Amino acid sequence: MLKKYLPFIFLIAAASLYLFIKKNQRGESPPKPNIEQSAEKITIPVLTPEKIETDEVEGFNRNTSNLIFSKHAKCRMDCRHIDESEIREILKNGTINHKKMQRDKRGITYPVEGFTHDNQRVRIVFAPKDDNSLVVVTVIDLDKDWSCDCK
DSSP, rough: OHHHHHHHEEEEEEHHHHHHHHTTTTTOOOOOOOOOOOOOOOOOOOHHHHHHHTTTTTOOTTTSSEEEEHHHHHHHHHHHOOOHHHHHHHHHEEEGGGGGOOTTTTTTEEEEEOOOOOOOEEEEEEEEETTOOOEEEEEEEEEEEEEOOOO
């Protein structure tokens, strides 16, 4: 009688082993971060056509000499072969993409687009700080998808 059920026992054991290995092959998953949701409502000011046409936005100072590069931005710049002079060039001559502007509890980000001196079409996201400096948040090449290992 045992010989009759032996193939089914092996099949169940093999399926159990397969599921165990599949579930545990990558090790333990990292703990999920504790994310707090804010019930606070954020209002975003309406951009009038006059501001869009002149490309001037309150709170965004293009004439700052103090640029702070985030770790992520430095990594993206390295991957996309963009240097600091090109960042400053886009800051000075680029156009703010009002559709990509974002606001959260940390403040507002300004995506500035344009062509660098080596003809790369890029979007650089800037975040102003209280001390009249700008943080370069990220750098995006709009024409080419570069392989990059930035976290």
